[in-house]
Amino acid sequence: MTSSTVTSSQSPRPPRPNLAFRQLRGQRSPAEFAAAVRRAAHEIGERVSCDARYIGRVEAGEIRCPNYAYERVFLHMFPGRTLTDLGFAPRSAVRGRASRAPHEEREAYDPYHSTDAPDPHDLHDLHDLHDLHDPYHPHHPYHPHEDHENHEESDVLRRAFMTRGGATVAAASLGPLGPAFDASAADRPARRAGTSDAGAVEEAVRRIRLLDDRHGADGLYRRAAAPLRAAYALLDAGATRQTTAERLHSGAGELAISVGWLAHDSGRFDDARSHYAEALATARMTGDPALEAHAFCNTAFLARDAGRPREAVRAAQAAQRVGRGLGSARLMSLLALREAGGWAGLTDRAGCERALARAQALYERGASDADPEWMSFYGEAELAGLEAQCWSTLGDWPRAARHARRAAQLQDPHFTRNIALYTAELSDDLARGGRPDEAAAAGMRVLDLLDQVQSSRIQTMLAGTARVLLPHRQTRGVSVFLERHTSTPRPV
Template sequence: MASSPMASSNPSPRANVRFRRLRGQRSPSEFAAVIRRAARDIGERVSCDARYVGRVEAGEIRCPNYAYERVFLHMFPGRTLTDLGFAPRSTVRGRGARAESEAPVSHTTLHPYESSPSGLSGLEARECDPYEIRSSEENDVRRRAFMSGTATVAAVSLGPFGLAAQSPAEATTGTGRGGRVGEAEVSAVEAAVRKIRLLDDRHGADGLYRRASAPLRTAYALLDAGTTRQSTADRLHAGAGELAISVGWLAHDSGRFDDARSHYAEALATARMSADPALEAHAFCNTAFLARDAGRPREAVRASQAAARAARHLASPRLLSLLAMREAGGWAGLGDRLGCEQSLTRAHILFDRGPSDTDPEWMTFYGPAELEGLEAQCWSALGEWDRASLHARRAVSVASAQTPQFTRNIALYTAELADDLARAGRPDEAATAGLRVLGLLDEVRSSRIQSMLATTARVLLPHRRASGVCGFLERHASLPRVV
């Protein structure tokens, strides 16, 4: 989503002196060359140059994308991003996130580690952050807190100005500006987007969707109330649109396709009203994904192409690569192998150009693992199960090694692998993969993943006597049904 320029009254970014010390006597260009070499050593491609190094040292890049993160941690083993002078990812997930020191002092600003209006303590608020989860013991405690609902409610709230406001008057009560919306309220909308994405990355959609609807209503009530300046209005439109897409994705992933379609349409309308091509591309991208899953492949192709038209001036090869992948999924659903292969080729060429500073923040999930996972889905739709299982296996391997915090995606790729193996006539391997997914379902709640497992179980029923299959079927049968 596009973000408007910050108001000139905001403080300048803090220089990253730790990263500057690591450069030593080398020039920015020399250090950029070292970074590119380190990237090649681990199979990454980053377009690092002196300008990027300068932006990091100036504090403009508060947290690197995942490709750069892997390179930096390879270059400086034993150190964390914080040790290198970066901010925790949980404070910057989502476009428009700013440093805590930049947040305006206001009664509507909810610091993630302070008490919330619902009485949530600082410790409980930290427990909502999936990037803070570390040990197995902590996992158990925090998973119980998540599943109980208390932590989730706080995580997706918009703060004191109206958790479940239904009207502009309710939403803007206490703003002190005659009902007009300002910096604090917009920041809270953006924070809600980040929190929802973080929780979905870790836990899946089922436990979040209903609770996320209240902040969305509040965001659109704030739009109706109006803002004090144009830059604030632009950010609020972008934030509300991104929130609609996030809530739409939660509906999509939990099997509520009609709700998802409505939320994506709402985001698209917001994008058109505010002339925001980045938000329009995102809305069409998700619409294409939904259309494919809902059995409307021709709509998936057209929505992907519309997204690419909106994104053509955004200078993000990775975004165009994802949109080509969405189009490939549509062609596969139509049974058009040639169209699918052409889109896959274009997606890989664009992906290989590497990440860019212009990549939208919401695209952090789109790395090598997702590229493999989406290609696996294409070959699966075309009935090429061996080829699909090859890519699904790669997706699981890469995701487990590079983005272990994306638990939901690892479960998704593994479920795809189990189904492809089952259909390829390899029931024992399918059962092993299925058991791995079942082991993740204590932490991940996604109707989509459960539906995939149910399909795999049906495919494996005739092979119940094969090694391991009976155990998988018994464990799957004992799962509580999704309500």
């Protein structure tokens, strides 16, 4: 991986905070505002994968002018306002030349010398990956209509895509790290990592999370291993500055957790445990309490799913001890839910109820700027869904079904995988609670989503529901569900 030839120091001016945009966010947290942006995009048929990080970059002034998709969404959200009213710079000023018609842009565009960097949040749909080598594909990172000012990321991504090839493009869809470390990397002398490398690691984490939210883990896990190996190779090479080293350690740890989650959700529990342990070791070595709390949080969840409830309780309690000083009530709420899941697995109803009550009280304190970026998935829907799982484990099927139904109804449409998960939970709770017709109907809704979502966890839940419904196969709705479930291809 050669050093960047275009660095942020060459930017014409330091970024100025976008105070107008920050004011429009109001009291909402960056994650909540990002969810509102995604909902607005859905209303007008746009596809953006906005998250808290993107909102932070806009407010910090790093994105002086949004790409065209985001422009349409923002103007839809705030009718009557212009981009200038929203605190953005004119597009011609950002590009350094007057705006041109689309066909003129295309004729003048050189994909290997452009200094216009991509908006990474537009590279989020697995179905488009085979076309990403085409520089005029609307989701190619160097499509002429993609505008913002992160020149370091521009250079990293450009070099990634110049290597071409199907495997390269697939890896690059998860971030710029995979292609940067090809098969010959071990034969080259290592160079010390810089800020562009730290940014590339962080972008790989965001890309994985966004793809998982929509498509589930099964199709992503093996591809995600390459960026993770690259991240730890960067750590081994060392960094040019201490601040860069800290970013690399934090980013590599978060990437290990993200890859661990893909292993977890696709049923590879041993792999997941190894990745979480790696993240925990990284956190301990660098004294990073936020990363440590996240690693313990996921370890607790894995222990519960792997049938080790006492370990789940202890890991969740360890996460709470570490996380207490981070100032995020929402984080502490999620960690209390992890503990509740462990108590449910131990059939300790009283312990579970105490943890659930604590989780609800902490959640009601509201969001804050201290909430970790990775918690953007945690809202009312996830709270209800995790509580449903607790009641299901305790065998209280009516209460579990009530919470699972609420979770599916509340979930942001962006989180397709979670909608499928909550609906699968609902189907199972209804089946075990003696309501086979309703269970079959919910199961059919899950099957409708399986062309978009690949999750062994959801497939396993649905298979269990099908076994519970077998005695009712003479019922019309149940028989249709069972036939379709049997004919649905299983992930390989």
